[in-house]
Amino acid sequence: MAAALIELAGIERIFQLGDSAVHALRCLQLSIAAGEYVAVMGPSGSGKSTLLNLLGLLDRPNAGTYHLEGRDVTTLSAEEQARVRSERIGFVFQSFHLVPRLTAAENIALPMILAGIAPAQRTQRVVQTLRDYGLENRADHRPDQLSGGQRQRVAIARATIMQPAVILADEPTGNLDRATGEEVMRLLEALNGHGVTLIVVTHDQALGARARRQLLMEDGALEHDSASPAGGKDANDANDACALPT
Secondary structure: OOOEEEEEEEEEEEEEEOOEEEEEEEEEEEEEEOOOEEEEEOOOOOOHHHHHHHHOOOOOOOEEEEEEOOEEHHHOOHHHHHHHHHHHEEEEEOOOOOOOOOOHHHHHHHHHHHOOOOHHHHHHHHHHHHHHOOOHHHOOOOHHHOOHHHHHHHHHHHHHOOOOOEEEEEOOOOOOOHHHHHHHHHHHHHHHHOOOEEEEEOOOHHHHHOOOEEEEEEOOEEEEEOOOOOOOHHHHHHHHHOOOOO
């Protein structure tokens, strides 16, 4: 089996709403190997988005550790986390999250600019990436001049331009028609076929079924893991063993 890319141990995320503490994640234990294709599913409020934000270093847990490629990233400073996020994690969102005033080429180049990559190298890589994603004729178009499928292709190109270890996709087909959504999923799955770890958060059962591993979240806990012989029981037992604050 491939080495673990992601290791979560005792992860808790608690939000304070007035006088109430909301346990968005409850002492989560999770291991994802390099190259896996994982779907995270569950009803609204189950903890899917919170988990995605933590995996993407957009949020910090209240307790527990998160190791990415063997490194404990929960102990890093905000600046160090931002660098890891820029270099090792790619994001694909339902709403694309492209910068409206930038062209397709400029949106794709943005992570390299933030990483300080030289202009000549940026240009070379952007030209090749535009060609790879069939966007060479849309390089100078802003997002409002692109179709939904083209915008998502730009978003995927931007997410992969730094050759990340993992892609986190949040409802990547949610704003697309069926045919365009299928095209987007084929692009993401092709990246996974080349060794990139793919984690997809979705409400869509059919989309989740495409993944080789399904995780079902419920009330902030891992209710079911298709990779577990016990159907997730081992994860639940681990969660039960954690001491949560009251």
